Amino acid sequence: MSEILDRARAQVLAAGVGLDEEGVLALLRLPDEDLPELLQLAHEVRMRWCGPEVEVEGIVSLKTGGCPEDCHFCSQSGLFTSPVRAVWLDIPSLVEAAKQTAATGATEFCIVAAVRGPDQRLMAQLREGVAAIKAAVDIQVAASLGMLTAEQVGELVEMGVHRYNHNLETCRSFFPNVVTTHSWEERWGTLKMVRDSGMEVCCGGILGLGETVEQRAEFAVQLAELDPHEVPLNFLNPRPGTPLGDRAVVDGKDALRAIAAFRLAMPRTILRYAGGREITLGDLGTRDGLLGGINAVIVGNYLTTLGRPATADLELLAELKMPVKALSATL
Amino acid sequence: MTAVVASGERVDPTGGAGGVWCDRCGAAAAEGEHAACRAARVLEPPRYCPDCRRRMTVQVVPTGWTATCVEHGVRHS
Numbered sequence: 001m002s003e004i005l006d007r008a009r010a011q012v013l014a015a016g017v018g019l020d021e022e023g024v025l026a027l028l029r030l031p032d033e034d035l036p037e038l039l040q041l042a043h044e045v046r047m048r049w050c051g052p053e054v055e056v057e058g059i060v061s062l063k064t065g066g067c068p069e070d071c072h073f074c075s076q077s078g079l080f081t082s083p084v085r086a087v088w089l090d091i092p093s094l095v096e097a098a099k100q101t102a103a104t105g106a107t108e109f110c111i112v113a114a115v116r117g118p119d120q121r122l123m124a125q126l127r128e129g130v131a132a133i134k135a136a137v138d139i140q141v142a143a144s145l146g147m148l149t150a151e152q153v154g155e156l157v158e159m160g161v162h163r164y165n166h167n168l169e170t171c172r173s174f175f176p177n178v179v180t181t182h183s184w185e186e187r188w189g190t191l192k193m194v195r196d197s198g199m200e201v202c203c204g205g206i207l208g209l210g211e212t213v214e215q216r217a218e219f220a221v222q223l224a225e226l227d228p229h230e231v232p233l234n235f236l237n238p239r240p241g242t243p244l245g246d247r248a249v250v251d252g253k254d255a256l257r258a259i260a261a262f263r264l265a266m267p268r269t270i271l272r273y274a275g276g277r278e279i280t281l282g283d284l285g286t287r288d289g290l291l292g293g294i295n296a297v298i299v300g301n302y303l304t305t306l307g308r309p310a311t312a313d314l315e316l317l318a319e320l321k322m323p324v325k326a327l328s329a330t331l
Numbered sequence: 332m333t334a335v336v337a338s339g340e341r342v343d344p345t346g347g348a349g350g351v352w353c354d355r356c357g358a359a360a361a362e363g364e365h366a367a368c369r370a371a372r373v374l375e376p377p378r379y380c381p382d383c384r385r386r387m388t389v390q391v392v393p394t395g396w397t398a399t400c401v402e403h404g405v406r407h408s
Contacts, residue, residue: 058393059393060391060392060393061390061391064389064390064391083378083379083386084378084389085386085388085389086388087388087389087390089390089392093390093392096392097392097393097394100393101393104393237374240356278374299393300393300394301391301392301393301394301395301396302391303391304375304376304389304391305374305376305391306373306374306375306376306391306396307374310393310394
Protein backbone atom coordinates (compact mmCIF):
# COMPACT_ATOMS: atom_id res chain seq x y z
CA MET A 1 0.00 0.00 0.00
CA SER A 2 1.32 3.47 -0.79
CA GLU A 3 2.32 5.81 1.99
CA ILE A 4 -0.38 8.35 1.15
CA LEU A 5 -3.11 5.71 1.33
CA ASP A 6 -1.82 4.63 4.75
CA ARG A 7 -1.89 8.24 5.89
CA ALA A 8 -5.37 8.81 4.48
CA ARG A 9 -6.69 5.71 6.18
CA ALA A 10 -5.41 6.87 9.55
CA GLN A 11 -6.25 10.54 9.20
CA VAL A 12 -9.47 10.61 7.18
CA LEU A 13 -11.14 7.27 7.76
CA ALA A 14 -10.26 6.93 11.41
CA ALA A 15 -10.24 10.55 12.54
CA GLY A 16 -12.46 12.29 9.99
CA VAL A 17 -9.85 14.92 9.19
CA GLY A 18 -9.53 15.81 5.52
CA LEU A 19 -6.22 15.68 3.71
CA ASP A 20 -4.18 18.81 3.04
CA GLU A 21 -3.13 19.99 -0.41
CA GLU A 22 0.01 17.89 -0.43
CA GLY A 23 -1.97 14.79 0.46
CA VAL A 24 -4.64 15.43 -2.16
CA LEU A 25 -1.97 15.97 -4.79
CA ALA A 26 -0.32 12.68 -3.86
CA LEU A 27 -3.66 10.93 -4.38
CA LEU A 28 -4.16 12.58 -7.75
CA ARG A 29 -0.72 11.30 -8.78
CA LEU A 30 -1.33 7.70 -7.75
CA PRO A 31 -0.71 5.20 -10.56
CA ASP A 32 -3.60 3.37 -12.18
CA GLU A 33 -2.83 0.17 -10.27
CA ASP A 34 -3.59 1.95 -6.99
CA LEU A 35 -6.91 3.35 -8.22
CA PRO A 36 -9.11 0.47 -6.97
CA GLU A 37 -7.63 0.77 -3.50
CA LEU A 38 -8.07 4.56 -3.54
CA LEU A 39 -11.72 4.22 -4.56
CA GLN A 40 -12.33 1.60 -1.88
CA LEU A 41 -10.86 3.87 0.78
CA ALA A 42 -12.93 6.83 -0.42
CA HIS A 43 -16.03 4.65 -0.28
CA GLU A 44 -15.23 3.57 3.27
CA VAL A 45 -14.74 7.21 4.25
CA ARG A 46 -18.06 8.17 2.70
CA MET A 47 -19.85 5.30 4.47
CA ARG A 48 -18.18 6.07 7.81
CA TRP A 49 -18.75 9.83 7.84
CA CYS A 50 -21.84 10.28 5.64
CA GLY A 51 -23.63 6.94 5.66
CA PRO A 52 -25.15 4.89 2.84
CA GLU A 53 -27.89 7.36 1.82
CA VAL A 54 -27.68 9.14 -1.51
CA GLU A 55 -29.18 12.59 -1.91
CA VAL A 56 -31.10 12.94 -5.16
CA GLU A 57 -31.69 16.31 -6.80
CA GLY A 58 -33.25 17.74 -9.91
CA ILE A 59 -32.25 21.07 -11.45
CA VAL A 60 -33.98 23.41 -13.83
CA SER A 61 -33.11 26.62 -15.61
CA LEU A 62 -35.48 29.47 -14.77
CA LYS A 63 -33.66 31.89 -17.03
CA THR A 64 -31.53 30.40 -19.79
CA GLY A 65 -28.86 32.11 -21.91
CA GLY A 66 -28.02 35.74 -22.46
CA CYS A 67 -25.64 35.90 -19.51
CA PRO A 68 -23.28 38.91 -19.52
CA GLU A 69 -20.41 36.94 -17.98
CA ASP A 70 -17.70 35.13 -19.92
CA CYS A 71 -17.27 31.80 -18.10
CA HIS A 72 -15.35 30.04 -20.86
CA PHE A 73 -17.06 26.67 -20.40
CA CYS A 74 -20.61 28.00 -20.50
CA SER A 75 -22.95 27.87 -23.49
CA GLN A 76 -25.23 30.41 -21.80
CA SER A 77 -22.84 33.33 -22.06
CA GLY A 78 -24.14 36.01 -24.38
CA LEU A 79 -20.54 36.84 -25.31
CA PHE A 80 -19.92 33.65 -27.30
CA THR A 81 -21.39 32.30 -30.54
CA SER A 82 -23.20 29.49 -28.75
CA PRO A 83 -26.50 28.31 -30.28
CA VAL A 84 -28.23 28.61 -26.89
CA ARG A 85 -30.87 31.37 -26.98
CA ALA A 86 -32.30 33.24 -24.04
CA VAL A 87 -35.56 31.90 -22.64
CA TRP A 88 -37.52 32.13 -19.38
CA LEU A 89 -39.45 29.30 -17.79
CA ASP A 90 -43.00 30.16 -16.73
CA ILE A 91 -44.21 29.40 -13.22
CA PRO A 92 -46.62 26.54 -14.10
CA SER A 93 -43.81 24.79 -15.97
CA LEU A 94 -41.48 25.38 -13.03
CA VAL A 95 -43.94 23.77 -10.64
CA GLU A 96 -44.46 20.87 -13.03
CA ALA A 97 -40.69 20.34 -13.19
CA ALA A 98 -40.58 20.27 -9.39
CA LYS A 99 -43.39 17.72 -9.33
CA GLN A 100 -41.59 15.51 -11.83
CA THR A 101 -38.41 15.78 -9.79
CA ALA A 102 -40.19 14.88 -6.56
CA ALA A 103 -41.75 11.88 -8.29
CA THR A 104 -38.25 10.38 -8.69
CA GLY A 105 -37.81 10.43 -4.92
CA ALA A 106 -35.59 13.50 -5.04
CA THR A 107 -35.49 15.72 -1.97
CA GLU A 108 -33.81 18.67 -3.66
CA PHE A 109 -34.95 20.93 -6.48
CA CYS A 110 -32.54 23.65 -7.55
CA ILE A 111 -33.73 26.66 -9.54
CA VAL A 112 -30.94 28.12 -11.64
CA ALA A 113 -30.60 31.36 -13.60
CA ALA A 114 -27.84 32.34 -16.03
CA VAL A 115 -27.04 35.79 -14.69
CA ARG A 116 -24.20 37.71 -13.08
CA GLY A 117 -26.55 38.29 -10.19
CA PRO A 118 -30.32 38.56 -9.85
CA ASP A 119 -32.21 41.75 -10.66
CA GLN A 120 -35.62 42.69 -9.30
CA ARG A 121 -37.46 40.87 -12.07
CA LEU A 122 -35.63 37.63 -11.40
CA MET A 123 -36.07 37.90 -7.64
CA ALA A 124 -39.80 38.48 -8.14
CA GLN A 125 -40.04 35.49 -10.48
CA LEU A 126 -38.16 33.35 -8.01
CA ARG A 127 -40.34 34.47 -5.11
CA GLU A 128 -43.47 33.54 -7.04
CA GLY A 129 -41.97 30.25 -8.16
CA VAL A 130 -40.74 29.17 -4.73
CA ALA A 131 -44.12 29.96 -3.19
CA ALA A 132 -45.93 28.00 -5.90
CA ILE A 133 -43.64 24.99 -5.49
CA LYS A 134 -43.95 24.98 -1.72
CA ALA A 135 -47.74 25.07 -2.05
CA ALA A 136 -47.83 22.13 -4.43
CA VAL A 137 -44.77 19.91 -3.96
CA ASP A 138 -43.08 18.29 -0.97
CA ILE A 139 -39.48 19.07 -1.84
CA GLN A 140 -36.63 21.27 -0.61
CA VAL A 141 -35.97 24.28 -2.82
CA ALA A 142 -32.47 25.50 -3.58
CA ALA A 143 -31.37 28.33 -5.84
CA SER A 144 -28.42 29.36 -7.98
CA LEU A 145 -28.59 32.94 -9.19
CA GLY A 146 -24.99 34.11 -9.34
CA MET A 147 -23.50 36.73 -7.08
CA LEU A 148 -25.77 38.21 -4.42
CA THR A 149 -26.04 41.35 -2.35
CA ALA A 150 -26.57 41.07 1.39
CA GLU A 151 -30.17 42.17 0.89
CA GLN A 152 -30.78 39.45 -1.66
CA VAL A 153 -29.33 36.83 0.67
CA GLY A 154 -31.88 37.93 3.24
CA GLU A 155 -34.69 37.76 0.69
CA LEU A 156 -33.79 34.18 -0.21
CA VAL A 157 -33.82 33.18 3.44
CA GLU A 158 -37.21 34.82 3.85
CA MET A 159 -38.54 32.96 0.78
CA GLY A 160 -37.54 29.64 2.35
CA VAL A 161 -34.67 28.77 0.02
CA HIS A 162 -32.73 26.33 2.14
CA ARG A 163 -29.55 25.92 0.10
CA TYR A 164 -27.71 28.25 -2.27
CA ASN A 165 -25.44 27.06 -5.05
CA HIS A 166 -22.58 29.21 -6.21
CA ASN A 167 -19.68 27.31 -7.71
CA LEU A 168 -16.13 28.58 -7.46
CA GLU A 169 -15.69 26.51 -10.66
CA THR A 170 -11.92 26.08 -10.28
CA CYS A 171 -9.07 27.00 -7.98
CA ARG A 172 -8.13 30.57 -7.25
CA SER A 173 -4.88 30.45 -9.26
CA PHE A 174 -6.58 29.18 -12.43
CA PHE A 175 -9.84 31.14 -12.25
CA PRO A 176 -8.59 34.13 -14.32
CA ASN A 177 -7.98 31.71 -17.20
CA VAL A 178 -11.64 30.72 -17.13
CA VAL A 179 -13.52 33.89 -16.22
CA THR A 180 -12.46 37.50 -16.78
CA THR A 181 -15.68 39.42 -16.09
CA HIS A 182 -15.61 38.84 -12.35
CA SER A 183 -13.20 37.46 -9.80
CA TRP A 184 -12.88 34.33 -7.70
CA GLU A 185 -12.90 36.61 -4.66
CA GLU A 186 -16.29 38.05 -5.63
CA ARG A 187 -17.71 34.53 -5.71
CA TRP A 188 -16.09 33.77 -2.37
CA GLY A 189 -17.74 36.89 -0.93
CA THR A 190 -21.20 35.68 -1.92
CA LEU A 191 -20.49 32.28 -0.42
CA LYS A 192 -19.47 33.80 2.91
CA MET A 193 -22.67 35.83 3.03
CA VAL A 194 -24.73 32.73 2.27
CA ARG A 195 -22.98 30.80 5.00
CA ASP A 196 -23.49 33.60 7.51
CA SER A 197 -27.20 33.72 6.66
CA GLY A 198 -27.80 30.15 7.80
CA MET A 199 -28.60 28.84 4.32
CA GLU A 200 -26.73 25.70 3.37
CA VAL A 201 -23.78 26.34 1.06
CA CYS A 202 -23.51 24.38 -2.16
CA CYS A 203 -20.21 25.04 -3.93
CA GLY A 204 -18.26 22.98 -6.40
CA GLY A 205 -16.85 23.32 -9.83
CA ILE A 206 -15.79 21.78 -13.09
CA LEU A 207 -12.77 19.59 -13.72
CA GLY A 208 -11.11 19.54 -17.11
CA LEU A 209 -10.98 23.28 -17.78
CA GLY A 210 -7.25 23.10 -18.44
CA GLU A 211 -6.15 23.19 -14.83
CA THR A 212 -3.11 21.19 -13.78
CA VAL A 213 -3.21 18.31 -11.32
CA GLU A 214 -1.62 20.66 -8.80
CA GLN A 215 -4.46 23.11 -9.35
CA ARG A 216 -7.03 20.35 -8.83
CA ALA A 217 -5.45 19.71 -5.45
CA GLU A 218 -5.46 23.44 -4.74
CA PHE A 219 -9.16 23.56 -5.61
CA ALA A 220 -10.02 20.64 -3.33
CA VAL A 221 -8.45 22.27 -0.29
CA GLN A 222 -9.95 25.67 -1.08
CA LEU A 223 -13.36 24.03 -1.11
CA ALA A 224 -12.52 22.24 2.13
CA GLU A 225 -11.64 25.58 3.69
CA LEU A 226 -15.09 26.84 2.73
CA ASP A 227 -16.59 23.67 4.26
CA PRO A 228 -19.68 23.58 2.05
CA HIS A 229 -22.66 21.42 2.86
CA GLU A 230 -22.55 20.13 -0.71
CA VAL A 231 -19.93 19.97 -3.47
CA PRO A 232 -21.29 19.34 -6.98
CA LEU A 233 -18.53 17.88 -9.12
CA ASN A 234 -18.85 18.56 -12.83
CA PHE A 235 -16.63 17.35 -15.65
CA LEU A 236 -16.24 19.60 -18.68
CA ASN A 237 -18.71 18.84 -21.42
CA PRO A 238 -17.21 20.98 -24.21
CA ARG A 239 -19.95 23.16 -25.62
CA PRO A 240 -19.98 24.37 -29.23
CA GLY A 241 -19.15 28.03 -29.62
CA THR A 242 -17.47 28.44 -26.25
CA PRO A 243 -13.73 29.07 -25.79
CA LEU A 244 -13.42 25.56 -24.33
CA GLY A 245 -15.54 23.97 -27.04
CA ASP A 246 -12.61 22.00 -28.48
CA ARG A 247 -11.10 20.75 -25.24
CA ALA A 248 -10.87 17.02 -24.68
CA VAL A 249 -13.00 15.49 -21.94
CA VAL A 250 -11.35 14.36 -18.72
CA ASP A 251 -9.89 10.86 -18.79
CA GLY A 252 -12.17 8.49 -16.89
CA LYS A 253 -9.49 7.28 -14.49
CA ASP A 254 -8.42 10.83 -13.74
CA ALA A 255 -12.05 11.67 -13.03
CA LEU A 256 -12.35 8.78 -10.58
CA ARG A 257 -9.07 9.74 -8.94
CA ALA A 258 -10.44 13.25 -8.50
CA ILE A 259 -13.71 12.01 -7.00
CA ALA A 260 -11.86 9.94 -4.43
CA ALA A 261 -9.36 12.71 -3.70
CA PHE A 262 -12.10 15.30 -3.17
CA ARG A 263 -13.85 12.85 -0.82
CA LEU A 264 -10.65 12.43 1.16
CA ALA A 265 -10.27 16.20 1.37
CA MET A 266 -13.87 16.61 2.56
CA PRO A 267 -14.98 13.44 4.37
CA ARG A 268 -18.33 14.80 5.57
CA THR A 269 -19.61 16.83 2.63
CA ILE A 270 -22.33 15.83 0.20
CA LEU A 271 -20.28 15.06 -2.93
CA ARG A 272 -22.61 15.18 -5.89
CA TYR A 273 -22.29 13.87 -9.41
CA ALA A 274 -23.24 16.79 -11.65
CA GLY A 275 -22.80 17.58 -15.34
CA GLY A 276 -20.46 15.79 -17.70
CA ARG A 277 -20.37 12.42 -15.95
CA GLU A 278 -22.17 10.74 -18.85
CA ILE A 279 -19.48 11.59 -21.41
CA THR A 280 -16.56 11.35 -18.99
CA LEU A 281 -17.40 8.16 -17.13
CA GLY A 282 -20.26 6.43 -18.92
CA ASP A 283 -22.41 3.86 -17.14
CA LEU A 284 -19.55 1.81 -15.70
CA GLY A 285 -17.67 4.84 -14.44
CA THR A 286 -20.83 6.24 -12.88
CA ARG A 287 -21.06 3.06 -10.83
CA ASP A 288 -17.37 3.26 -9.90
CA GLY A 289 -17.80 6.83 -8.66
CA LEU A 290 -20.74 5.88 -6.47
CA LEU A 291 -18.46 3.24 -4.97
CA GLY A 292 -15.60 5.73 -4.72
CA GLY A 293 -16.84 8.67 -2.68
CA ILE A 294 -19.92 10.09 -4.41
CA ASN A 295 -23.07 10.25 -2.24
CA ALA A 296 -25.42 12.44 -4.26
CA VAL A 297 -26.64 12.68 -7.84
CA ILE A 298 -28.43 15.06 -10.13
CA VAL A 299 -31.04 12.95 -11.87
CA GLY A 300 -32.54 13.61 -15.26
CA ASN A 301 -31.53 16.50 -17.46
CA TYR A 302 -29.20 19.39 -16.75
CA LEU A 303 -29.70 23.05 -17.65
CA THR A 304 -29.00 22.94 -21.38
CA THR A 305 -27.94 19.33 -21.93
CA LEU A 306 -29.54 15.97 -21.23
CA GLY A 307 -28.63 13.40 -18.62
CA ARG A 308 -29.26 9.73 -17.98
CA PRO A 309 -32.87 8.81 -17.31
CA ALA A 310 -33.66 9.17 -13.61
CA THR A 311 -34.78 5.55 -13.61
CA ALA A 312 -31.30 4.40 -14.68
CA ASP A 313 -29.69 6.11 -11.70
CA LEU A 314 -32.36 4.95 -9.28
CA GLU A 315 -32.03 1.36 -10.47
CA LEU A 316 -28.28 1.58 -10.02
CA LEU A 317 -28.68 2.91 -6.48
CA ALA A 318 -31.05 0.06 -5.67
CA GLU A 319 -28.58 -2.46 -7.08
CA LEU A 320 -25.81 -0.94 -4.96
CA LYS A 321 -28.10 -1.03 -1.91
CA MET A 322 -27.74 2.70 -1.44
CA PRO A 323 -31.04 4.13 -0.15
CA VAL A 324 -32.25 7.46 -1.48
CA LYS A 325 -32.20 10.00 1.32
CA ALA A 326 -35.73 10.68 2.50
CA LEU A 327 -37.14 14.18 2.79
CA SER A 328 -37.61 13.69 6.53
CA ALA A 329 -33.88 13.18 6.85
CA THR A 330 -33.18 16.60 5.34
CA LEU A 331 -35.45 18.63 7.59
CA MET B 332 -29.10 4.56 -34.05
CA THR B 333 -31.50 5.36 -31.28
CA ALA B 334 -30.84 6.35 -27.71
CA VAL B 335 -32.77 6.79 -24.54
CA VAL B 336 -32.82 10.27 -23.04
CA ALA B 337 -34.10 11.42 -19.69
CA SER B 338 -37.60 11.84 -21.03
CA GLY B 339 -37.72 8.08 -21.17
CA GLU B 340 -38.53 8.22 -24.85
CA ARG B 341 -36.43 6.69 -27.55
CA VAL B 342 -35.24 9.35 -29.92
CA ASP B 343 -33.54 9.32 -33.27
CA PRO B 344 -30.58 11.65 -32.81
CA THR B 345 -29.85 12.06 -36.47
CA GLY B 346 -29.10 15.72 -36.32
CA GLY B 347 -31.93 16.77 -38.53
CA ALA B 348 -32.54 13.67 -40.61
CA GLY B 349 -35.59 14.30 -42.69
CA GLY B 350 -34.96 18.01 -42.46
CA VAL B 351 -32.87 20.27 -44.65
CA TRP B 352 -30.63 21.42 -41.85
CA CYS B 353 -28.79 19.64 -39.06
CA ASP B 354 -30.59 20.49 -35.84
CA ARG B 355 -27.37 20.44 -33.82
CA CYS B 356 -24.87 22.45 -35.88
CA GLY B 357 -27.19 24.30 -38.25
CA ALA B 358 -25.29 23.26 -41.38
CA ALA B 359 -26.89 21.61 -44.41
CA ALA B 360 -27.90 18.09 -43.43
CA ALA B 361 -26.98 16.71 -46.85
CA GLU B 362 -23.51 18.24 -46.87
CA GLY B 363 -20.58 17.13 -44.81
CA GLU B 364 -20.36 14.54 -42.10
CA HIS B 365 -22.73 14.84 -39.15
CA ALA B 366 -21.59 11.75 -37.24
CA ALA B 367 -20.41 13.91 -34.32
CA CYS B 368 -23.76 15.71 -34.31
CA ARG B 369 -25.62 12.40 -34.25
CA ALA B 370 -23.53 11.21 -31.33
CA ALA B 371 -23.87 14.46 -29.44
CA ARG B 372 -27.63 14.67 -29.90
CA VAL B 373 -28.07 11.67 -27.62
CA LEU B 374 -27.30 14.02 -24.74
CA GLU B 375 -28.40 17.35 -26.21
CA PRO B 376 -31.68 18.88 -27.34
CA PRO B 377 -31.87 20.30 -30.88
CA ARG B 378 -30.72 23.89 -31.28
CA TYR B 379 -31.51 24.70 -34.93
CA CYS B 380 -34.78 24.30 -36.72
CA PRO B 381 -34.26 21.49 -39.27
CA ASP B 382 -36.68 23.20 -41.65
CA CYS B 383 -35.17 26.70 -41.77
CA ARG B 384 -31.96 26.59 -39.63
CA ARG B 385 -33.22 29.37 -37.35
CA ARG B 386 -31.89 29.04 -33.83
CA MET B 387 -34.72 27.79 -31.66
CA THR B 388 -35.51 28.78 -28.09
CA VAL B 389 -35.01 25.61 -26.10
CA GLN B 390 -36.20 24.88 -22.58
CA VAL B 391 -34.72 21.85 -20.89
CA VAL B 392 -36.52 20.45 -17.84
CA PRO B 393 -35.55 17.40 -15.75
CA THR B 394 -37.64 15.02 -17.82
CA GLY B 395 -37.51 16.46 -21.31
CA TRP B 396 -37.13 19.48 -23.55
CA THR B 397 -39.16 21.85 -25.71
CA ALA B 398 -37.72 23.64 -28.75
CA THR B 399 -39.55 26.46 -30.47
CA CYS B 400 -38.96 27.92 -33.95
CA VAL B 401 -40.70 31.23 -34.59
CA GLU B 402 -41.63 29.99 -38.07
CA HIS B 403 -42.16 26.25 -37.66
CA GLY B 404 -43.53 25.90 -34.16
CA VAL B 405 -42.81 23.67 -31.20
CA ARG B 406 -40.94 20.37 -31.04
CA HIS B 407 -40.51 18.40 -27.87
CA SER B 408 -38.92 15.26 -26.48
